[in-house]
Every structure is written in C-alpha cells, then in structure tokens.
Amino acid sequence: MNAVRGGDERKLALLFERHHAKVYRYFLRMTGNRQWSEDLVQEVFYRMLKYRETYRPEHGFTTWMYRIARNAHIDQMRKRKWEVAMEEDWDGPARAAQSLDDQQELEFVRLALLRLPPEKRELLVLSRYQGLKYEQIAELLECEPGTVKVRVFRAMQALREVFFELTGRKAS
Amino acid sequence: MNCEQVKTELPDFLAGSLNPPAQARVQDHLDACPDCSELAGLWDKLGAIPDELPSPRLRANFHEMLARETAAPKRAPAWIWQAVAAAVIAVMGFAAGRSIPREQSTELRDIRDMLALSLLQQQSASDRLKGISYTYQANKDDAQIRDALLEALNTDSSVDVRLAAVDALRRMSAQQGISDSLERPQSPLVQIALIDAVVELNETKSVAVLQKLQAASDVDELVKQRARQALGQLRSKGTL
Amino acid sequence: MSRIFALLCLAASLQGETITAAFSDPSRPGILKLRQSNGSITVRGYSGKDVLIEANPNNKHGKSITRTQEDGNRLTITLDPNSSATIQVPFQTALQLQSSNGSIRVEKVQGEIDVQSSNGSIDVRGAASAVVAHSTNGSINVAFDKVDARRPMSFSSMNGKIDVIFPADLKANLKVQHQRGSLHCDFDLNTNAPGPEIQFKSYNGGVNIRRAQQK
Numbered sequence: 215m216n217a218v219r220g221g222d223e224r225k226l227a228l229l230f231e232r233h234h235a236k237v238y239r240y241f242l243r244m245t246g247n248r249q250w251s252e253d254l255v256q257e258v259f260y261r262m263l264k265y266r267e268t269y270r271p272e273h274g275f276t277t278w279m280y281r282i283a284r285n286a287h288i289d290q291m292r293k294r295k296w297e298v299a300m301e302e303d304w305d306g307p308a309r310a311a312q313s314l315d316d317q318q319e320l321e322f323v324r325l326a327l328l329r330l331p332p333e334k335r336e337l338l339v340l341s342r343y344q345g346l347k348y349e350q351i352a353e354l355l356e357c358e359p360g361t362v363k364v365r366v367f368r369a370m371q372a373l374r375e376v377f378f379e380l381t382g383r384k385a386s
Numbered sequence: 387m388n389c390e391q392v393k394t395e396l397p398d399f400l401a402g403s404l405n406p407p408a409q410a411r412v413q414d415h416l417d418a419c420p421d422c423s424e425l426a427g428l429w430d431k432l433g434a435i436p437d438e439l440p441s442p443r444l445r446a447n448f449h450e451m452l453a454r455e456t457a458a459p460k461r462a463p464a465w466i467w468q469a470v471a472a473a474v475i476a477v478m479g480f481a482a483g484r485s486i487p488r489e490q491s492t493e494l495r496d497i498r499d500m501l502a503l504s505l506l507q508q509q510s511a512s513d514r515l516k517g518i519s520y521t522y523q524a525n526k527d528d529a530q531i532r533d534a535l536l537e538a539l540n541t542d543s544s545v546d547v548r549l550a551a552v553d554a555l556r557r558m559s560a561q562q563g564i565s566d567s568l569e570r571p572q573s574p575l576v577q578i579a580l581i582d583a584v585v586e587l588n589e590t591k592s593v594a595v596l597q598k599l600q601a602a603s604d605v606d607e608l609v610k611q612r613a614r615q616a617l618g619q620l621r622s623k624g625t626l
Numbered sequence: 627m628s629r630i631f632a633l634l635c636l637a638a639s640l641q642g643e644t645i646t647a648a649f650s651d652p653s654r655p656g657i658l659k660l661r662q663s664n665g666s667i668t669v670r671g672y673s674g675k676d677v678l679i680e681a682n683p684n685n686k687h688g689k690s691i692t693r694t695q696e697d698g699n700r701l702t703i704t705l706d707p708n709s710s711a712t713i714q715v716p717f718q719t720a721l722q723l724q725s726s727n728g729s730i731r732v733e734k735v736q737g738e739i740d741v742q743s744s745n746g747s748i749d750v751r752g753a754a755s756a757v758v759a760h761s762t763n764g765s766i767n768v769a770f771d772k773v774d775a776r777r778p779m780s781f782s783s784m785n786g787k788i789d790v791i792f793p794a795d796l797k798a799n800l801k802v803q804h805q806r807g808s809l810h811c812d813f814d815l816n817t818n819a820p821g822p823e824i825q826f827k828s829y830n831g832g833v834n835i836r837r838a839q840q841k
Contacts, residue, residue: 516778
C-alpha cells in the first residue's frame with residue numbers, strides 16, 4: 215500500500231485482484247443487492263486511490279480498507295435512507311445440491327440477517343465472514359474488544375428472534 | 387458452566403480461538419443446553435450460506451476507472467490502446483524503431499511504454515512476451531518499466547516470461563533486482579539466465595549470493611556448476 | 627440484469643465417467659486452467675461448446691474427485707492429485723496447463739497454449755495460435771498447422787530436447803539460445819525479420835526446428 219502512496223497506481227490493480235471479492239461479499243451481505251454492491255466496491259477502490267495519502271502502515275491495511283468500505287456504505291445508505299433490498303429484488307445464490315428443507319432454512323437465515331438493524335448486521339458480517347479478529351473489529355468500530363464480543367452475542371440473539379419471527383419455529 | 391458464563395466465551399468459541407480446556411467446557415454446556423446450542427447452530431448456518439462473486443463488469447469498470455484517474459493529460463484512455471497498437475504495428479512492425487524520425491520517436495515511445503505495462507498484465511503468456519519485447523524501446527533508466535520487468539521476473543507464472551524478463555532487464559540498470567532475484571527460489575533455467583546476466587553486468591554484489599548458491603542443498607547441480615563457473619569469471623574480470 | 631456468478635462444482639467420478647463443465651458465454655473463446663501433480667493430462671479440441679472431463683484415478687479402483695470453478699469464461703479444473711485426465715474442449719479454447727510429474731498432450735486445440743511441465747514430456751499437435759512451453763526435465767514436441775503472425779512464442783527446456791515443426795511459409799524471427807546439445811534448423815536464424823519473435827532456450831537438450839513437409 216505504501217507503493218500506491220508513492221504513486222504506483224499499478225499496485226492498486228494488484229490490491230484489487232486480491233481483495234475485491236471479499237469487499238463485494240461484505241457489501242452483498244450488508245445490502246442484499248448485487249448492483250449496489252458492485253457500485254460500492256468501485257467506490258471503495260476509487261477512494262483508496264484518491265485518499266492514498268491517509269494510509270498509515272502502522273494501523274494495518276485491512277482496517278483501513280474496511281473503514282473506507284463502511285464509510286462508503288454509510289454514504290450510500292444515507293442517500294437511500296437505509297433501505298435494504300426487498301426480498302423480491304434478491305435473485306438468490308446458485309443452489310448447491312441440498313435437501314429442500316436445508317435450503318429453505320439457509321434462505322431464512324440470510325433474510326433474517328438482512329432484517330437485522332444495520333449495526334447488529336455489520337457485527338455479524340464482519341466477525342462471521344470477513345475474517346476479522348475481534349481486536350481488528352474493535353479498532354474499526356472504535357471500542358474495546360470485550361464490547362465487540364458482547365455485542366456479537368447480542369446480535370446472535372437478535373438474529374434468533376428475527377429467524378423465529380420469519381419461520382415461526384426454532385432454529386434446529 | 388452456566389449460560390451467563392458461556393455468553394462471554396461463546397464468540398471466542400465460535401471463532402475457534404479458545405484453548406482446548408475452555409473449548410471443552412463450552413462444548414459441554416452446549417451439549418446440555420438447547421438454548422445456547424441454538425445460537426451456535428445459527429452461527430454455523432450463517433457460514434453455510436453460499437458465497438458469491440461479482441460479475442466480470444466489476445473488474446472492467448475498475449480498470450476503466452484506474453486508467454481514467456491515473457492518465458496524464460497527453461495519454462490516451464485504455465480502450466484506445468488497441469487501436470493505437472494496431473496502427474503502430476501496421477506502420478512499424480515489431481523490431482522497428484530505428485528508422486523513425488526523431489520528432490515522432492518520443493510520442494511513440496510513450497505509447498509503447500503504456501502498451502508494455504498493459505500487456506504485462508494480460509492472461510495470455512504470449513501477450514506478456516509481447517509486452518516485454520516492447521520494453522526494449524523504452525528508456526534504459528525508466529524505473530516504472532524496470533519495476534514491471536522485475537515483478538514479471540519474480541512473480542510471473544510462466545518460466546518463458548520470466549526468462550524473457552531476464553533478457554530485457556540486462557539493459558535496464560537492474561543489477562540490484564537481478565541479484566535479489568537470485569536469492570529467491572526459482573526455476574533452474576531462470577537461475578542460470580540470472581547468473582549469466584550477473585557475469586555480463588560484472589556485478590560485485592552478487593558474489594555472496596553466488597557463493598551461497600553453489601553450496602546450497604536444494605539447488606540443481608547444473609545451476610551450482612554455473613554459479614561456481616561464474617565466480618571464476620568474475621574473479622578473472624578483477625571484480626573479487 | 628443477467629445473473630453471472632461463479633459456479634463451483636465438485637464431482638466424484640469413477641473411471642471412465644465424464645463430467646461436463648460449461649463456460650459462462652459459449653459464444654466467446656474460454657480459458658482452461660489446470661495444474662496437476664502426479665498424472666498425465668490430455669486435452670483435445672472438439673466441436674462442442676462444453677468442456678468434458680474424464681478423470682482416471684491412478685489406482686484403478688478408486689474414485690477421483692474433480693473440482694471445477696468457472697468465472698467469466700475462465701474455467702479452472704482441480705483434479706485429484708494422483709489421477710490422469712482426458713479433457714475435450716471447444717477448438718478455440720486457450721489453455722494454461724501445468725504438470726509436476728506427468729506428461730501433457732494437446733491435440734487440435736486452436737487457442738493459445740501455455741504449458742509447463744517439471745518431469746514429463748510435452749506434446750502438442752495441430753497448434754494454430756501461439757504456444758509458450760517450458761519443460762524442466764522432459765522433451766517438448768510441437769507441430770503447428772498454422773502460425774498466428776502477430777504473436778510471440780517461447781520454448782524452453784533445461785534437460786529435454788525441443789522439437790518444433792512449423793508450416794513451410796513461416797515468416798518469423800527465430801532466436802535460439804542454447805548451451806549443450808545439437809542445434810538443427812530448416813529456417814534462417816536471427817534474421818531480425820518483421821513478425822513475432824519465436825525464442826528457443828535450451829540448456830542441456832538439443833533444439834530441432836523443422837519445416838513441415840509440403841502436402
């Protein structure tokens with residue numbers, strides 16, 4: 215990343231290759247909308263280029279990247295007034311060969327995640343999917359790692375509530 | 387362990403970062419407590435939701451953005467390069483460059499530099515070879531071209547591309563890069579090409595690396611012979 | 627909005643069973659990538675749109691797990707480390723093949739062929755575009771039906787013989803770097819003629835560049 219600071223824009227292309235899929239998935243899990251997610255990924259790399267002077271090696275690349283991602287998401291959501299994509303917009307991922315019940319259940323879990331309030335959803339997405347350690351999440355959200363863990367637990371409880379609302383039954 | 391205690395341990399348990407005794411304690415509780423194990427089950431299910439990749443448009447848009455943002459005023463946007471390339475090639479052919487009148491040569495050289503860098507990023511090994519051939523037209527002190535060639539030497543998946551990079555680097559004042567590359571594990575044919583380059587460039591700093599190579603256990607016998615020979619050649623050139 | 631997503635498939639096949647994988651956009655030439663540890667690879671061009679994979683475990687009675695991942699017309703195949711495979715691809719497919727301990731054979735594939743082998747021979751017949759081939763300890767044998775006039779090529783080997791047959795009307799700049807072993811060439815070398823550079827680099831094996839017989 216220091217090389218991008220030095221003006222070597224080609225390095226950004228390498229960073230893109232390494233990280234864009236991960237960032238896309240973060241946005242997809244946060245918004246539920248593919249087009250928005252692709253736009254957001256573009257925005258993140260654009261900002262990484264424009265704001266490369268703000269990168270400080272001592273703070274870690276991943277944290278910097280996710281900070282930019284969160285800000286981009288917040289900016290977009292402000293414009294869209296925090297809507298989440300309606301269930302009808304979501305085409306749904308490719309189906310692996312699984313029994314119908316398993317599939318349906320996963321679908322409900324996914325929808326439950328999308329229905330969580332953004333702060334809770336983000337905690338689960340960052341900890342479950344993006345491979346961030348609690349210390350990194352704490353740095354990103356500017357709180358203590360202990361607080362992150364408590365909030366993750368509460369977010370899981372909230373997820374369970376929403377799942378129950380959607381399905382009328384307990385998660386197995 | 388009760389549910390209150392598990393509450394604080396559960397996130398670490400789910401992240402797999404507890405030590406075995408603590409892990410076992412939480413697992414015990416989960417086995418006995420349907421409430422808490424339901425949460426763990428949900429966590430598993432979260433992980434089972436299939437992953438997705440973005441459409442190819444994303445990469446295309448990114449590269450357009452990069453080219454747009456990094457272009458100097460006189461440079462053409464990325465999509466024009468193909469047309470320029472065709473025109474340049476039609477007029478000049480590959481090995482040409484010598485017969486251009488001076489006034490035109492600088493602009494054409496800039497276009498060739500851009501082409502070289504772009505071609506070096508292509509999926510096709512043949513395109514990357516073409517990119518390397520264009521660097522012969524570049525200024526010998528061009529750091530950007532030199533770095534691109536060093537990157538090809540150290541990271542390209544094709545041995546042939548790496549060999550071509552060694553050839554191109556010989557004219558680029560890249561002694562340090564060539565020497566550094568010898569310290570890394572490499573295909574034997576590339577190592578020999580690097581040793582040849584080191585001898586030709588009369589590079590003092592490589593003596594230590596050559597000595598290490600000829601004594602190393604995981605290096606091809608033919609490469610070690612060449613390294614030994616190279617040390618002799620450098621010595622006789624008065625370098626040692 | 628068209629749905630384009632990476633298709634990840636895992637299939638277990640017994641000897642002789644064929645797995646089919648598709649490119650996202652069959653109207654455009656695709657790229658096939660394959661890296662194998664201990665097994666030979668044969669790839670043949672055919673007139674279909676899909677990629678047909680027949681994986682054979684090296685132990686005759688086992689099953690062989692084949693994983694395919696497709697993204698934007700790039701198909702990556704991961705074979706069981708100890709199995710061989712015969713793969714049929716559309717004629718225009720480009721190939722990127724690597725093998726540690728096994729031979730690689732390509733027939734009638736007209737796309738670009740990028741092939742590397744550590745300890746096995748490389749055999750390419752019916753090539754029509756660029757070939758970039760490297761072998762550490764095996765021989766390289768390539769025969770071209772035609773040559774794409776705009777594309778550079780390279781053939782390199784540490785300990786193996788390089789033998790390439792070009793069409794009689796080849797117009798290209800042939801360059802050879804070799805240390806030991808014989809060199810034979812039916813064409814003129816190092817002419818600096820217009821056209822792509824075709825490089826031959828050999829350390830310990832010979833180099834043999836032949837002109838195809840007129841039919």
